Amino acid sequence: MRRRVINEGDTQPGVTGPQRLLTIVTTLLLLGGLHAGPASAQDEAPDNKDCLRCHQMATLAYRDPGSGEIVDLSVDPKALSHSAHGELACSDCHNADYEQYPHPDRLKRERLACVGCHEEQDDAQARVYRFETIDEEFQHSIHVTSDAPEAADFSCHSCHDPHAFRNSEVGEDIAQIVRDDNAICLSCHEELKDPYRDPHLWLPKREKHREAVRCLDCHTPLTQSDQPVSHQILAGEDSNRDCVKCHSKAPELLNRLYQYRSETDLANKGWISKAVFNEAYVVGMSRNPVVDRSALAIIGITLLVLGAHGYGRYRAYRRSKEDQA
Amino acid sequence: MSELYLYPRWVRFWHWTNALLFILLMVSGASMHFNGVGWLLNFQVAITVHNTAGILLTIGWIGFIIGNLVSGNGRHYHVQLRGFFKRLITQSIYYGYGIFRNAPHPFHPSSEAKLNTLQQVTYIGVMYLLMPLLVLSGWAFLFSVYLPDTLLGIGSVWIVAMSHLTIAYLLVLFLLVHIYIITTGEKVLTNMRAMLTGWHRDTHQETEG
Numbered sequence: 001m002r003r004r005v006i007n008e009g010d011t012q013p014g015v016t017g018p019q020r021l022l023t024i025v026t027t028l029l030l031l032g033g034l035h036a037g038p039a040s041a042q043d044e045a046p047d048n049k050d051c052l053r054c055h056q057m058a059t060l061a062y063r064d065p066g067s068g069e070i071v072d073l074s075v076d077p078k079a080l081s082h083s084a085h086g087e088l089a090c091s092d093c094h095n096a097d098y099e100q101y102p103h104p105d106r107l108k109r110e111r112l113a114c115v116g117c118h119e120e121q122d123d124a125q126a127r128v129y130r131f132e133t134i135d136e137e138f139q140h141s142i143h144v145t146s147d148a149p150e151a152a153d154f155s156c157h158s159c160h161d162p163h164a165f166r167n168s169e170v171g172e173d174i175a176q177i178v179r180d181d182n183a184i185c186l187s188c189h190e191e192l193k194d195p196y197r198d199p200h201l202w203l204p205k206r207e208k209h210r211e212a213v214r215c216l217d218c219h220t221p222l223t224q225s226d227q228p229v230s231h232q233i234l235a236g237e238d239s240n241r242d243c244v245k246c247h248s249k250a251p252e253l254l255n256r257l258y259q260y261r262s263e264t265d266l267a268n269k270g271w272i273s274k275a276v277f278n279e280a281y282v283v284g285m286s287r288n289p290v291v292d293r294s295a296l297a298i299i300g301i302t303l304l305v306l307g308a309h310g311y312g313r314y315r316a317y318r319r320s321k322e323d324q325a
Numbered sequence: 326m327s328e329l330y331l332y333p334r335w336v337r338f339w340h341w342t343n344a345l346l347f348i349l350l351m352v353s354g355a356s357m358h359f360n361g362v363g364w365l366l367n368f369q370v371a372i373t374v375h376n377t378a379g380i381l382l383t384i385g386w387i388g389f390i391i392g393n394l395v396s397g398n399g400r401h402y403h404v405q406l407r408g409f410f411k412r413l414i415t416q417s418i419y420y421g422y423g424i425f426r427n428a429p430h431p432f433h434p435s436s437e438a439k440l441n442t443l444q445q446v447t448y449i450g451v452m453y454l455l456m457p458l459l460v461l462s463g464w465a466f467l468f469s470v471y472l473p474d475t476l477l478g479i480g481s482v483w484i485v486a487m488s489h490l491t492i493a494y495l496l497v498l499f500l501l502v503h504i505y506i507i508t509t510g511e512k513v514l515t516n517m518r519a520m521l522t523g524w525h526r527d528t529h530q531e532t533e534g
Contacts, residue, residue, distance in 0.1 A: 262467070262468070262469055262470045263470050285482070285483075285486055286357075286358055286486040286487070286489065286490045287358065288487060288490065291487065291490055291491055291494070295490075295491070295494035295497075295498075298494075298498065299494070299497060299498055299501065302498055302501055302502065303501065306501065306502065306505045309420075309424075309505070310505070310508075312424075312425045313424060313425065313509070315425070316424065316425045316426065316427050317427075319427070320427045
């Protein structure tokens with residue numbers, strides 16, 4: 001899911017040995033592709049055809065000389081066309097000089113900032129959720145404040161692949177949204193997949209939670225109900241560990257979970273099916289110790305009174321039988 | 326001995342359907358509410374059973390109201406204010422005291438009035454107050470997206486949940502008392518039989534409805 005260095009340009013100065021081989025293979029593949037005429041690239045917007053001619057190749061990559069990691073340069077044209085940026089030309093975000101090949105070395109330093117571009121959009125003011133807010137929240141995120149080496153250079157693109165990301169919409173399969181969302185977290189936090197290192201050992205029904213709620217639902221502070229989930233990712237120790245925040249009365253988190261599911265149910269199924277196969281119910285949402293205890297106590301006392309009343313009637317019946325005898 | 330035809334076929338059909346739905350709703354509702362306790366229904370099964378039974382209960386309730394409007398059965402729910410408290414107290418004293426002294430039933434059902442005042446008040450409370458609130462809160466649960474996020478500063482889903490739960494407990498309470506009270510007829514099963522056959526048997530002209 002992640003392409004950390006996706007915007008750092010395609011040129012690779014100082015490439016030697018295996019990296020050079022990779023480049024040669026890639027170039028050969030590219031030339032072959034030119035002759036064959038890539039079919040899927042023709043489906044894309046004309047502006048992107050030239051770029052995708054190379055970048056749609058799944059194998060397009062190089063090994064970063066600094067970190068030694070393989071840097072993926074491929075862009076899936078289908079994912080791109082379905083993404084939030086699907087209608088943009090590559091040059092809307094990337095420097096137009098990329099059309100030169102080999103790409104000029106200076107472009108390597110290109111840094112793309114989501115916030116700047118998005119705040120310049122015509123609808124920026126009208127948006128419920130401003131990119132400025134996102135940036136503010138993100139600056140307080142553990143991904144920014146952490147000193148851990150893994151969190152160095154963390155950017156929007158670490159989680160949101162700009163060539164594939166799109167917002168989920170009401171009506172989509174919730175399980176799929178949750179899976180996709182959590183896959184982003186799990187792509188780095190591999191310790192969560194290890195049952196011996198997973199810090200969620202305290203959490204009852206871990207798998208059920210992982211299928212039903214997003215990591216973000218507990219690992220972000222609550223936002224207003226009309227606002228999407230916050231971008232301030234919390235450290236594990238600051239995150240919600242309180243079961244009753246979802247499984248009881250706390251309105252915000254419960255509302256967020258329940259209402260979103262209700263909307264999706266309605267959009268997917270229509271109201272009759274929704275009424276029968278309601279997916280939105282959150283276990284324990286109706287739990288209230290005061291109501292439960294007092295009701296069960298009253299029911300218990302009532303049963304005792306009815307039992308005693310019945311016994312009294314039985315005694316009276318016996319007495320009347322004796323009187324008759 | 327006299328026999329009175331007090332419960333027409335539609336009333337009996339409605340009554341026993343309602344009874345079955347009540348049981349299904351109680352079991353499935355408890356299974357959702359107390360999920361995790363071993364002997365209850367599977368959560369997903371409980372949701373489907375509860376929602377289906379809830380929809381049928383709604384239809385049944387509407388049917389009951391319409392039936393009462395068009396058939397004349399509704400007259401049993403018209404409270405006669407004259408002597409109301411006296412009748413209420415007399416009936417209560419009978420259940421609380423007289424019944425242990427083998428006192429005669431203070432109320433004799435007739436085709437004009439099959440319910441004693443205490444029954445009348447209870448059934449009006451249950452059928453015209455608690456049931457519509459239960460049904461409304463149930464539907465509000467399902468379509469809570471159309472409600473405001475908060476009511477009086479409290480999350481509306483929670484308000485709906487608590488109303489539904491409280492009313493449900495009250496109706497469980499009603500059901501327990503109802504099941505017990507019907508055994509206080511002339512014989513233990515007299516009233517139960519009447520609701521099955523429609524005919525109320527009255528050997529001594531001293532019966533309970």
